[in-house]
Amino acid sequence: MLKNVYKNTRRFNYPITLSFMLMGICGAVQAEQQPPKLVLQITVDQLRADLPYRYQDRFVKNGFNYLFDNGVVYKDAHHPHANTETIVGHVTLATGATPATHGLIANMWFDRKAQRQVYNIEDDNYVLLSKGASVDKDTEIDPTQKAANVEGRSPTNIIGSTFADELSISTNGKAKVFGVSVKDRGAVSLAGHSGKAFWFSKQAGEFVTSNYYYQAYPSWVEDWNDKGYIKQFAGTQWQLLNKKDTYLFGNDDDKAWEMDMAGYGRTFPHAFGSASSKYFTTLLTVSPVGDEMTVDFAKALVKAEDIGDDDITDYLAISLSATDYIGHFFGASSLESEDNILRLDRTLADLFEFIDEHVGLANTVIVLSADHGGPEVPGYLNEKNIYGEYVPRTDWEQSDEVKAVKKLLRINERLVEAFSPPYIYLDMDTIAKTDFPPAMVQDLLVAELNKREEIFTAIASHKLESGNFPDTPVYQAVFNNHSQGRSGDIYLVFKPHDFINDLEGLTVTATHGSPWNYDTHVPIIFVGKDIAAKNVNRRVETIDLAPTLSALLNIKAPSASEGKVLVEVVDR
Template sequence: MKWTPIVAALSVCLVNQVDAKEPKLILQITVDQLRADLLNRYQHHFTDEGFNYLIDEGVYYTEAHHQHAITETVVGHTTLATGAHPSSHGMVSNLWFDKQLQQPIYNVQDKTHPLISANAAVDAENEIDPTQKASKVEGRSPKNILATTFSDELTASNNGKSKVFAVSVKDRAAITLAGHTGKAFWFSKSAGEFVSSQYYFDQYPQWVNEFNQQNDIAKYADTSWTLSKESTEYLFGDNAAHDWKTKLPGYGITFPHQFGKRDNPYFSTFLTVSPVGDEMTANFAKSVIEHNQLGQNKVTDYLSVSFSSTDYVGHIFGPSSLEAEDNLLRLDRTLASLFSYVDDKVGLDNTLIVLSADHGAPEAPGYLTQFGTKATHFDLASLEKQQDIVKLKKGWKISGNLFSNAWQPYVNLDHDALKKSGIKLKDATSVVANVLNNVAGIHRAYSYHHLLEGAVPKDEITQKVINSFYPSRSGDIYIVFEPNVFVADFDGLNVASVHGSPWRYDTHVPIIFAGFKLDGQQIERPVATVDVATTLSAILGINAPSSAAGFPLKEVIKQFND
């Protein structure tokens, strides 16, 4: 057949029609600790190309919630990745206590797959994240995830032709979304660069080395985080030195926040407790797109980008602070830059974007109490001194401690002490849980055995607890504190705000699907974060993740089918 311009044009049209059935790239964005209402609160700051592009042009679910009780980073990310509850995917908390090994387990630790970079392991002496500090293992992998992820099913659907990558400051945020079959990168505060483990590579691709060389964090030395606008333009522009803000040595509790010298042991931590962490993450994501030619494939590629600064800033300063406000303003600009890059390299019309969050955020108690709202902190160490616990120990002839350790939201009993006193563990957990139910600040305590046997009340909060229960990774007694009662101790560092509860402020997150074929639509019906992975699977017509409990979001599917 003679190749005429008309035939060529028709052929291009036909190819485009075939390609248009599926996106060339799925870009999954997770904003750590983005409570749903914060998008509305700060929308006036946002550009048309960042958050507002998603809000105005996407299918925006305003009443999305996590359906589990332990609203922590690894739990939410894994739920978004698998469409499953923690009771199935197994990532029940950032840290759990292994009763056989008698030691805490960090969620993505794996001694068989060490890090590729030298000197990139967690610096326990200067790390402020207590879950990271607790890990005694350098290696990282997804081996503890007990279900397949959407990215795993994407890989399996086309014999591994899709390219799958995930990037974050946090290892647990990248590893969970990359799944078992993708490639994960995260930022090492110790090494000051993006790293990975030998689960993914024997050695780094050259482009990774080049990126780390060209993006030396030393350039931030002797600089500071300053406001993007005049202080009068901010809701929290008074920049007050509130005493509930966390006092990181040398960082300050008012603007400007100094990053200090490169040799300061907290230097890289300060970068992550600022918009710089997200900007570095987005720049690395752009490098992933460029050097791996994402979106240039005949099948759909996948990139997960999890932005962590909102979480770190929220913990240290609280979500209702000038720091949190400016950080979201800067993240909006970072998103706009990333979307522009994707549009140039792949085309936003060829890219399906989905945004959500791993959990919400409670207000700092000090912020609430200034308006008359009751809020307080709870000291887990005080449980041992509760009058009824003291009486119980006396009756059981236990002279030492009854509680061996506490890994929020669980407390564990001293099994040896109980055995010596002839008290059965099942009986002890039931009795102690009943005692704790009468302690001020505790909403309800659940014994391990009652959860295992289903001998618990039938209500919304209990169902969230059940959804979080995985027997071999759960403690003796699960404690749900009353709303606005918090355990704020981070391994000796008292922080402004701590998430992790089943209450609405911790479960309420946005879900937005945008780009590709979608038109703007705001949906107010209740949906769940387990629906994200099943919706992505339905869009591509592939198998849903193995333990998925969610359902495809009908408004998104309808637009794809129209």
């Protein structure tokens, strides 16, 4: 059974020294100008902005409610790009730039030079330090990992600097900079080029890194891995935190659309199985254990690396992945999602209590956001008489639309080189053998694709590159996602509530990745030193987060940052 580590009797301490009390007005002003000892950036994977408010009546005092009560809460914050996937959102938060600039346009994209799909942070120049930590292609639930061919990892595909990089630059490398997550891309992206990143290997059952960061593990990492944190969950189950009749979705524990993997089941309790099961570590991450484990590792990092123990601001990014995996398995409106949010609240409270003890919340700036939101499951919507359906994955080369264009252009060879959602890549060698320019071929295929019922719009890349497209939010979001050399020739936008749920052969319950509000809407909350609590309903964007942190610390913004400084955070 999962443990509730939150202590209800604990109160946060805000130590005020006698010298501070005697300072007077001038001294107080100087104290306010002192930078924080720590910037703690928390990214909750697939945390749609409305979800915490659904269950706030059952939150503990110092989890989400600590943020809501003490922070600047932006209630209308959105990602400005169309392909709302994990790496895209993380790097946008880190750089303050859109994917059109930072280059991470998708979890995977088709590389024309390599003639294959590439994984966003793959790098064969840097191998993992742990033996047996490679991706298990039979048990990995993350289809982007499952399809990756290169096992090395680094941030080299990120174009431009991140906030973490700029903090390192401004302190001549003296700031301690770390990123931690279950997902490699969640840790690597936020740690930037200059920090250190650790992530959980389901195959090895431990936190790992690559030799981009270290030539050998620090002793504290080996100690954490050796203690066998995950072994305590062998033979146990994910059980409900509270009585079933107290849940909003208490009567909805068994839905036909929910995913059952390796006997995990569609109803509570969900059994993790034995430690020897090849699915054991995978199933742990499809539960609140994944986040509890990540926070436990982060605590060890804070203590071992002396985070926040001097006058130089340190940076710790923690990306929590359980909400995403649970959303993919069971959907946002499910009993599993509800219980997870309640447990996440307690995990945050535990983390904040720890930070208060070891650094001091009065010396810490916390910013919480998400890499993307998430859709409702079509079956759930249909129960409410709302349209929504799964879109079958299509072999576009064999589709009627492509065949029609090939017939018109008298093309006998392959026209579609690859489909890496949301992009169709055309075969430029085939087009070069015709008398038709690529732009015309794109336009002809777009006209055919737009006849399909499930497609809201198909957008040709040449329109984006020329700036010749309608001034609408959807087109602008697709433009913000377009990076020449990585993006495909045609971007497919499906209708609201329609999405492909077959990802590289893995059928899931729900999948994000659209430009629609349910996928773009995320929380942005700043809490900490000299930040006055306020709710803000003005629409802001996730590209605003990194430049705001930079302004707060009086350092330059990331090199390609496009966002605006959020004045409510920095104004005194």
